[in-house]
Structure formats: C-alpha cells, structure tokens
Amino acid sequence: MKTYQVEINETLCMTVEIQAENAHQAEEMVRQAYNNQEYIIDAEYFTGVEFTSLEKEMDVQCRKQKRHEHER
DSSP: OOOEEEEEEEEEOOOOOOOOSSHHHHHHHHHHHHHTTSSOOOGGGEEEEEEEEEEOHHHHHHHHHHHHHHHO
C-alpha cells in the first residue's frame, strides 16, 4: 500500500471598497487595516476548496531503488 499526502487548500475572499489616490495606496491602506485586524475573513467568505494528492517521496524513491535492483 502506498502513502499519500493530501493538501487541502481552502480559499476565503473578501472585497473591500476604499477611496484612495491610486491602486497602490488603496492596497496599502487595506493591507494595514487587515494587519490591524479591522477585517476578519472567516467561513462566511469561503469561496472554494482544492484537494491535491502527492505520493510520499520516500515511497517513490524506494520503488525506484527496488526497480533498479530488480533490473540487475
């Protein structure tokens, strides 16, 4: 039996409207507010989930080694 690592990646998304001189300033203002916990992004803002599975590298290396030994 093989061992797999499955990554679960949830996406949360909040859109904030803010008045600023330019896009850079707007992003910086929102970044500072976020860092000051003025915006709390929780499950209400859930937009999706992705699952990615990877075979553990150790198992892959082990099979390669066994295959190589078998070929001798």
